[in-house]
Amino acid sequence: MNAPRKVALVANCLLNQNAKVCQGAHYRGVVSPVVEALRRRGYLLQQLPCPELAFAGVRRWWAVYEQYDTPAYRDHCRRLAQAIAPRIEEYLRRGDEVILIGLDGSPSTGVRFTSSAPDWGGRPNRPQDDWQIVPRRGIWIEELEAELARRGLPRLPATGWALDMGRFDEAGSRRDLDEFLDGQENAAASPREDPAAP
Amino acid sequence: MSDDARGWRIALLLAVIADQVAEYAHHGYAVVAIGVRGEPGDGLHWRRLAPLLRHRGAPLPPRHVIRPEGEASTEAQRLATFLAGYDLPPEEQRRWRV
Numbered sequence: 151m152n153a154p155r156k157v158a159l160v161a162n163c164l165l166n167q168n169a170k171v172c173q174g175a176h177y178r179g180v181v182s183p184v185v186e187a188l189r190r191r192g193y194l195l196q197q198l199p200c201p202e203l204a205f206a207g208v209r210r211w212w213a214v215y216e217q218y219d220t221p222a223y224r225d226h227c228r229r230l231a232q233a234i235a236p237r238i239e240e241y242l243r244r245g246d247e248v249i250l251i252g253l254d255g256s257p258s259t260g261v262r263f264t265s266s267a268p269d270w271g272g273r274p275n276r277p278q279d280d281w282q283i284v285p286r287r288g289i290w291i292e293e294l295e296a297e298l299a300r301r302g303l304p305r306l307p308a309t310g311w312a313l314d315m316g317r318f319d320e321a322g323s324r325r326d327l328d329e330f331l332d333g334q335e336n337a338a339a340s341p342r343e344d345p346a347a348p
Numbered sequence: 349m350s351d352d353a354r355g356w357r358i359a360l361l362l363a364v365i366a367d368q369v370a371e372y373a374h375h376g377y378a379v380v381a382i383g384v385r386g387e388p389g390d391g392l393h394w395r396r397l398a399p400l401l402r403h404r405g406a407p408l409p410p411r412h413v414i415r416p417e418g419e420a421s422t423e424a425q426r427l428a429t430f431l432a433g434y435d436l437p438p439e440e441q442r443r444w445r446v
Contacts, residue, residue, distance in 0.1 A: 168372070199364045204364065232360065233363070234364075236357040
């Protein structure tokens with residue numbers, strides 16, 4: 151059997167800022183601090199699909215969790231999850247270490263935090279910062295994790311790059327990511343059970 | 349995993365990719381496809397992806413395949429030449445770029 155690998159499932163827009171909602175991009179193309187941190191530690195990168203891009207398009211408005219929390223969008227996310235889950239399952243079954251790097255603050259790809267404003271809707275004329283950051287998964291991550299659970303797979307270690315938290319703090323985001331990845335290395339150095347064992 | 353199951357998995361992923369490429373192309377992005385020799389389907393699975401793009405009315409992006417066995421600077425130059433040599437047709441540029 152081949153040696154286990156380190157695989158990072160990466161939010162689509164962390165590898166392609168063109169996928170961000172208008173005015174949401176902070177980098178030209180790749181979010182290089184994330185890629186550098188992962189590559190430095192030997193991770194293979196597996197880009198996840200962007201559910202918002204394929205659902206609402208490149209010219210979509212900004213939105214919060216509650217606006218994307220619709221049966222149609224959840225169904226769309228489930229279809230994407232069903233497309234990518236077999237590959238994730240393959241990684242886990244062969245013993246690879248798999249982690250998930252999402253986008254904190256995103257209504258779809260948030261891991262530790264998502265954006266919330268229960269009264270948003272209608273004409274998009276809300277003032278800046280008129281939303282809350284709440285500790286919750288985004289819709290896409292919720293549906294992806296549900297699909298993995300349906301397949302009997304363990305919950306993946308996950309964190310988010312805090313790009314959609316209102317005021318982006320790159321230095322803080324680097325520290326968070328390094329801390330998370332260091333924690334993974336320490337956990338991997340300890341004896342553990344096969345995470346995909348039945 | 350059986351070949352059928354693997355084929356179905358790839359088909360689902362390619363459909364997702366085709367949707368995203370079609371969306372970019374629809375809004376005037378200059379899209380290129382870059383593969384890696386030695387990967388299954390050169391990493392592009394072009395024979396399967398191209399019909400999906402046609403079905404969505406998206407123009408087929410020009411392709412370039414990286415040769416991992418090649419010398420890095422040569423491959424970088426090949427890629428740079430490829431990228432510099434491609435853009436949207438002039439009428440599309442006029443439509444999308446002010």
